Amino acid sequence: MAERLTRTSYVEPNGRPRQDKTGNTESRVDLERYVQPLLRTHAAGLHRWGIAAGLAVHATVGAPGVRVSPGVALDFEGRHVTLAPGGKAKLDDQTTTPVDSTGVTLPTAGLSGVFLLTIAWAETFDRAALTASGIFQTDDTPLLLLRQGIDVDGDQEVVLAAVIIDAGNVSHLDPDLRRSARDLIALDRATLTTNGTDMTVSHETVAELHVTPQGFVKLSARLDVDALSVLELNGAGEFGECVLHGQLFTESISIGGEGSAGGNCLFVHDRIGIGIHPFEMDTSLAVHKDFFTDSAATFVGDVTVTGTLTKGHVQFRIDHPLDPANRYLCHSGVESDEMKNVYDGEVVLDAHGEAVVTVTDWFEALNERIRYQLTPIGTAAPNLHVSRELSDNSFAIAGGEPSTKVCWLITGVRHDAYAVAHPVVVDAEKPDKERGTFLHPEAHGQPAERGFGHHTRQEPVNGDG
Numbered sequence: 194m195a196e197r198l199t200r201t202s203y204v205e206p207n208g209r210p211r212q213d214k215t216g217n218t219e220s221r222v223d224l225e226r227y228v229q230p231l232l233r234t235h236a237a238g239l240h241r242w243g244i245a246a247g248l249a250v251h252a253t254v255g256a257p258g259v260r261v262s263p264g265v266a267l268d269f270e271g272r273h274v275t276l277a278p279g280g281k282a283k284l285d286d287q288t289t290t291p292v293d294s295t296g297v298t299l300p301t302a303g304l305s306g307v308f309l310l311t312i313a314w315a316e317t318f319d320r321a322a323l324t325a326s327g328i329f330q331t332d333d334t335p336l337l338l339l340r341q342g343i344d345v346d347g348d349q350e351v352v353l354a355a356v357i358i359d360a361g362n363v364s365h366l367d368p369d370l371r372r373s374a375r376d377l378i379a380l381d382r383a384t385l386t387t388n389g390t391d392m393t394v395s396h397e398t399v400a401e402l403h404v405t406p407q408g409f410v411k412l413s414a415r416l417d418v419d420a421l422s423v424l425e426l427n428g429a430g431e432f433g434e435c436v437l438h439g440q441l442f443t444e445s446i447s448i449g450g451e452g453s454a455g456g457n458c459l460f461v462h463d464r465i466g467i468g469i470h471p472f473e474m475d476t477s478l479a480v481h482k483d484f485f486t487d488s489a490a491t492f493v494g495d496v497t498v499t500g501t502l503t504k505g506h507v508q509f510r511i512d513h514p515l516d517p518a519n520r521y522l523c524h525s526g527v528e529s530d531e532m533k534n535v536y537d538g539e540v541v542l543d544a545h546g547e548a549v550v551t552v553t554d555w556f557e558a559l560n561e562r563i564r565y566q567l568t569p570i571g572t573a574a575p576n577l578h579v580s581r582e583l584s585d586n587s588f589a590i591a592g593g594e595p596s597t598k599v600c601w602l603i604t605g606v607r608h609d610a611y612a613v614a615h616p617v618v619v620d621a622e623k624p625d626k627e628r629g630t631f632l633h634p635e636a637h638g639q640p641a642e643r644g645f646g647h648h649t650r651q652e653p654v655n656g657d658g
Contacts, residue, residue, distance in 0.1 A: 377403035560605025
């Protein structure tokens with residue numbers, strides 16, 4: 194917001210310094226048409242409007258009254274709104290009340306409903322000073338209002354808190370509409386726009402770094418780091434977090450933080466929410482279920498894992514074949530202490546009660562330690578047996594009645610190069626730093642804090658603290 198600035202000239206038209214005294218009119222010009230507009234222009238242009246410091250709101254559940262502590266705000270027009278000890282504040286009924294070191298208490302007697310507690314710039318002529326000493330002066334007397342509903346004059350008022358009052362007693366404070374003057378940093382770039390032969394040089398905001406109501410730092414930007422190919426986000430705080438919203442194009446990301454989380458982390462939260470917390474694990478990436486979501490991650494589409502996938506349980510879940518719109522159907526996977534593959538099929542015995550089952554040409558390259566099961570259909574076959582074990586991509590069955598259908602099942606244990614290099618370790622000791630922790634603490638009657646990789650993030654709550 195730009196304002197015209199006008200001040201008194203202390204130089205005569207011929208360039209000589211003026212010799213006469215400054216009058217009241219000239220002092221008023223200097224103050225009201227130069228100093229005050231200059232401060233407003235500076236504040237509105239270089240700072241975000243909102244609460245700059247202090248102005249905390251205090252109340253006791255079930256008790257009347259709400260107290261605002263001393264502090265400073267900046268309104269939309271760039272005016273400083275100061276609630277200072279020794280000064281005064283103006284209330285809704287236009288009466289003034291002194292401000293002490295604890296601030297000002299607003300009465301709530303007779304009120305019920307949802308109110309917005311706001312502060313706005315105002316000043317009052319000091320009649321006491323005029324009567325006592327003949328001094329003409331005005332005092333900043335910020336206007337404190339309890340407005341019922343959620344509508345405010347956004348250009349003039351700054352919201353401090355929402356207050357819920359029941360029969361004159363405060364039942365709840367809500368910070369969601371409170372606006373800080375220091376919760377956002379904007380980065381601009383110079384731009385050239387053209388429209389035919391018309392050209393305009395200006396600037397536009399390309400990134401914003403601000404604090405969310407939950408206390409996270411959010412970067413809203415489209416980052417294309419072609420030149421450096423490196424993005425470093427360093428956050429320090431209780432959790433040591435960086436929150437990234439938007440698109441990121443880079444070959445390397447370094448996220449650093451120091452806090453009670455105990456290690457580096459990148460936390461991305463939107464409607465879905467993903468918490469990524471490596472901590473001190475022997476892993477490059479760990480994804481944890483957070484308090485925003487029901488699960489740690491959801492992948493919509495194909496997922497490829499080129500290494501070992503370690504899990505506590507595996508199941509498939511599909512739309513239920515009998516009621517796909519309203520139900521799911523789930524099955525658990527089959528477990529083994531070996532890298533076991535399972536194959537089955539059907540074959541009809543020939544006139545001699547025999548059959549040959551052919552498998553794929555890669556079967557023996559993949560599997561060893563073959564096991565067989567045979568089941569005759571429709572008749573008993575006590576002599577049914579595997580007459581030749583698998584070789585040259587086939588095995589033979591004999592001992593049955595002609596034309597009998599036989600269901601066969603064979604299993605094999607992988608012995609390909611990857612399986613040999615990465616054998617299953619069935620019974621393993623926990624590393625020293627994992628001893629005393631649990632992958633699933635609740636299942637063993639242990640608190641969640643004893644879970645391996647547990648982080649001490651607390652769910653955000655409304656109100657102070």
